[in-house]
Amino acid sequence: MIVLEFKLKGRHEQYRVIDDMIRTAQFIRNKALRYWMDNQGIKLSDLYKQCAVLAKEFDWxxxxxxxxxxxxxxxxxxAIQRFFANCKANSPGKKGFPQFKKCTRSVEYKTSGWKLSSDKRHLTFTDGFKAGTFKLVGSRDLYFYASEEIKRVRVIRRADGYYSQFCINVERVEEIVPTGKTVGLDVGLAHFYTDSTGETVPNPRHLQKSEKALKRLQRRVSKKKKGSANRRKAINRLGRKHLKVSRQRKDFAVKTALCVVKSSDFVAYEDLQVKNMVKNHKLAKSISDAAWSQFAQWLQYLGKVYGKTVVAVAPQYTSQDCSNCGATVKKSLSVRTHVCGCGTVLDRDHNAALNILAKALRQTGIDLNTAGHAGINAFGQTDLYSRVVTSTSKSTG
Incomplete structure (x- = not known):
């Protein structure tokens, strides 16, 4: 399944109709949740029947x-299933009891209620709201996909306009190019990550760079009269700035993860519990700005697309243990150099990256001493790539 996104270009009156569509979808969702609260134990088919009842009861x-x-x-x-899953898993903290939505920003269609033009550059909504035809603006092309492959169409309202996402039922598969390399990644705040070769990628700090402008725009919002048109305009400008920061953060995470996956056959990273780490109020903003979880998600996704092995390991003691002899060298966060009695002197993050790689290789049954000396076999594949695929197939078979 892939998702292609386009911006919707239409008239001002058409955008107001989309707002009505979104509010109606929010109403249906909240009514379905209330029906479940009053009749717990119901199934999805019962919610579908309730939707039909609401359609007859309310003309709009x-x-x-x-x-x-x-x-x-x-x-x-x-939302209901997620709540029960958290209860069953005994997740720490609040279990996320389903809440009524107040500011929904999207509406989702399945295989009806919309129609694409013959050139697939215009989208028309054909349900009772009659929003009309919108031009699709984007860098991708829907012409290569059959209409039957489009399973969902989602309309999203953002600070800078309205967008349409097409969920297409095709598998994304890229050509596998073995490199014979393994890499361990230790993410941090001083550097975005340090790998097992000692190379570092600087932390972009998108939020920190835009913080001055965000504070200025926030002050302008607070000075405007509540409910006024000027306040709505100020809120929109602030929302556009936040949207830009989030897009910069995502773009960096995707491009960095793609470089890592393409350049290595085996990628190891630490499985950090970011939700717990942001409870440290002194570092919460910096940790959120680094977007480690987003980076890890893209590593996993791109690893599947490019046929590479991506392994998450527990972060415990990766910074304290010596990557050479295995001895524990306790150090606080302020100590940035690892100095061991065996004579090993390394940057703290470089030492952690080596430990992460070694731990991941042990999990998959690959020998660290031979992993770095991969050669090309008679079939044109690296020996390391063959061992990684074999090890992975054994663990999942």
């Missing part, structure tokens, strides 16, 4: 496509 709710109403009910069910 009946304007929304029937499958779009079902998709809104599914959102409520997903």
């Amino acid at each position: 709710a009946g304007k929304l496509n029937s499958m779009a109403r079902q998709a809104s009910a599914e959102r409520a069910l997903i």
Whole structure:
């Protein structure tokens, strides 16, 4: 499944109709949640039936496509299932009891209620709201995909306009180019990450660089009269700035993860519990700005796409243990150099990256002493790549 996103270009009146569609989807979702609260133990089919009842009871709710109403009910069910899953797993903290939505920003259609033009550059909504035809603006092309492959169409309102996402039922597969290299990554705040070869990638600090402008825009919002048009404009400008920062952060995470996956056959990183780490109020903003979780998610996804092995390891003692002799050398966060009695002197993060790589190789059954000396076999593949694939297939078979 891949997702292609386009910006919707239309008239001002059409955007107001999309707002009505989004509010109706929010209404259906909240009503489905209330129906579950009053009748616990119901199934998805019962929520679908309730959607039909709401469409008959409220004329404006009946304007929304029937499958779009079902998709809104599914959102409520997903929140319910997530709550029960957290309870079953005994997750620490709040379990996330489903809440009523106040500011939904999207509506989702399935296979009906919309239509693409013959050149697939225009999108028309055909349900009762009659939002009309929008031009699709984007760098990707839908012409290569059949309409039957498009399983969902999601309309999203953002600070800088309205967007449409097409969920296409195709598998993304890229050509596998073995490199014979292994790498361990230790993420941090001084550097975004340090790898097992000692190379570092600087931390971009997108939020910190934009913080001065964000504070200025926030002050302008607070000075405007509540409910006024000027306040809405100030809020929109602030939202656009936050949106830019989030896009910069995502772009950096995707491009960095892609470089790592393409340049190595075996990637190891630490499985950090970021949700617990941000409880440290002195470092919470910097940790959130670094977006380690987003980087890890893209490593896993791109690893599957490019056929590379990506392993997450527990972070315990990776900074304290010596990568050479294994002795424990306790050090505080302020100590940035690892000095061991065996004579090993390394940067703290470089030592941790070596430990992360060694731990991941032990998990997959690959010998660290031979992993760095991979050669090319008669079939044109690196020996390391062959061992990684074999080890992975044994562990999952």
